[in-house]
Amino acid sequence: xxxxxxxxxxxxxxxxxxxxxxxxxxxxxxxxxxxxxxxxxxxxxxxxxxxxxxxxxxxxxxxxxxxxxxxxxxxxxxxxxxxxxxxxxxxxxxxxxxxxxxxxxxxxxxxxxxxxxxxxxxxxxxxxxxxxxxxxxxxxxxxxxxxxxxxxxxxxxxxxxxxxxxxxxxxxxxxxxxxxxxxxxxxxxxxxxxxxxxxxxxxxxxxxxxxxxxxxxxxxxxxxxxxxxxxxxxxxxxxxxxxxxxxxxxxxxxxxxxxxxxxxxxxxxxxxxxxxxxxxxxxxxxxxxxxxxxxxxxxxxxxxxxxxxxxxxxxxxxxxxxxxxxxxxxxxxxxxxxxxxxxxxxxxxxxxxxxxxxxxxxxxxxxxxxxxxxxxxxxxxxxxxxxxxxxxxxxxxxxxxxxxxxxxxxxxxxxxxxxxxxxxxxxxxxxxxxxxxxxxxxxxxxxxxxxxxxxxxxxxxx
Numbered sequence: 001x002x003x004x005x006x007x008x009x010x011x012x013x014x015x016x017x018x019x020x021x022x023x024x025x026x027x028x029x030x031x032x033x034x035x036x037x038x039x040x041x042x043x044x045x046x047x048x049x050x051x052x053x054x055x056x057x058x059x060x061x062x063x064x065x066x067x068x069x070x071x072x073x074x075x076x077x078x079x080x081x082x083x084x085x086x087x088x089x090x091x092x093x094x095x096x097x098x099x100x101x102x103x104x105x106x107x108x109x110x111x112x113x114x115x116x117x118x119x120x121x122x123x124x125x126x127x128x129x130x131x132x133x134x135x136x137x138x139x140x141x142x143x144x145x146x147x148x149x150x151x152x153x154x155x156x157x158x159x160x161x162x163x164x165x166x167x168x169x170x171x172x173x174x175x176x177x178x179x180x181x182x183x184x185x186x187x188x189x190x191x192x193x194x195x196x197x198x199x200x201x202x203x204x205x206x207x208x209x210x211x212x213x214x215x216x217x218x219x220x221x222x223x224x225x226x227x228x229x230x231x232x233x234x235x236x237x238x239x240x241x242x243x244x245x246x247x248x249x250x251x252x253x254x255x256x257x258x259x260x261x262x263x264x265x266x267x268x269x270x271x272x273x274x275x276x277x278x279x280x281x282x283x284x285x286x287x288x289x290x291x292x293x294x295x296x297x298x299x300x301x302x303x304x305x306x307x308x309x310x311x312x313x314x315x316x317x318x319x320x321x322x323x324x325x326x327x328x329x330x331x332x333x334x335x336x337x338x339x340x341x342x343x344x345x346x347x348x349x350x351x352x353x354x355x356x357x358x359x360x361x362x363x364x365x366x367x368x369x370x371x372x373x374x375x376x377x378x379x380x381x382x383x384x385x386x387x388x389x390x391x392x393x394x395x396x397x398x399x400x401x402x403x404x405x406x407x408x409x410x411x412x413x414x415x416x417x418x419x420x421x422x423x424x425x426x427x428x429x430x431x432x433x434x435x436x437x438x439x440x441x442x443x444x445x446x447x448x449x450x451x452x453x454x455x456x457x458x459x460x461x462x
Contacts, residue, residue, distance in 0.1 A: 069362060072363060078116055079110075093365060105124070108397060110127065149448050158184040158301075159182060172187045176305075181446065193286035200257035257297070280310060281327045312373060316371065384427050426456065429447040430456040
């Protein structure tokens with residue numbers, strides 16, 4: 001049916017409205033004007049309705065932990081296979097036999113142990129675990145668990161998040177491959193967490209820069225404001241907002257955002273980081289601490305980081321299972337507490353309300369043998385963990401039982417024969433769905449007909 005002239009006009013108006021929001025936020029990010037500042041400008045120039053629409057995040061922010069070279073196995077001790085943990089077999093590769101309890105209220109079975117993070121969260125905000133991809137033992141940057149339609153899920157998520165402009169859209173920590181996908185922005189690589197801080201260090205405000213002295217930065221801002229007041233055009237309705245935007249940019253030039261991202265001693269204390277903390281656990285914590293601060297200010301949409309990257313064959317015999325999982329739990333719980341207690345400067349919502357996290361790796365090692373913790377997995381299987389923040393059903397899709405049987409799942413979310421590639425498609429589409437805030441239209445370009453709503457996550461409320 002042909003559209004009426006009125007519906008055409010309304011559709012064109014909506015497209016123009018979205019374009020204005022996107023352009024304004026992108027321009028503000030480029031100039032260093034906060035999203036909140038852009039919203040104020042939009043409210044004055046285009047009305048409260050447009051400003052409110054701009055303040056909403058169309059997609060969630062995300063963090064993606066990639067554990068290579070056997071390091072993914074550590075996370076099996078945090079989020080074990082349900083039947084393996086319930087078997088209470090001391091020869092199995094779960095370090096707390098007899099201490100697993102089922103979590104009531106999850107869509108699929110899920111257990112927790114003494115070292116499982118997020119224990120105090122509701123059942124709907126627990127982990128979702130997907131059998132996904134194939135074992136890629138000793139691969140530094142595994143891909144089979146995270147491939148969707150020929151694209152790497154991290155790049156797909158970058159493309160989805162492109163509608164939420166930020167200063168640095170995606171940050172990759174530790175030399176990982178970000179991948180490609182249509183519409184994905186370029187990722188910015190840093191070697192370690194401290195490199196994230198340097199990304200937001202205004203060149204003008206650095207030591208030796210033109211505005212490195214606070215008095216110089218203040219004077220520069222005052223000079224610009226005086227110029228604007230003296231210029232007649234500054235008070236014209238057609239140019240006033242431009243001067244306000246430029247004034248904000250002038251202030252940004254003298255502001256060292258890096259100072260707001262620095263890790264403070266109290267941050268490390270909150271995450272349990274001290275001289276006894278394993279170095280690769282501390283590295284995860286440092287990245288998380290800085291990420292929360294960057295998310296709060298809307299500086300980035302996604303952080304991808306290398307996690308653990310060791311090979312814990314001797315974790316059980318050497319006793320590391322008695323310390324490392326507990327350290328990881330402390331870090332993950334502190335991160336979730338920070339996300340929950342930190343209010344987004346722009347949306348005025350808790351960061352945890354607009355956040356998704358995934359964890360995948362090369363080999364999770366077998367869950368059935370603690371001695372030497374062999375790399376091989378039943379059926380050559382692999383899996384992925386996702387914290388969907390309430391936008392995915394929680395628990396295990398597929399899994400491994402105490403007898404070594406491997407289960408996959410089908411497009412309806414029901415148990416099926418394990419097929420790594422098929423499970424990966426469904427798992428990664430589900431991850432994209434959570435990032436897209438349950439908007440299946442938004443992920444359709446990549447999901448190729450996969451339906452997530454009511455199968456792997458709640459449907460979007462219209």
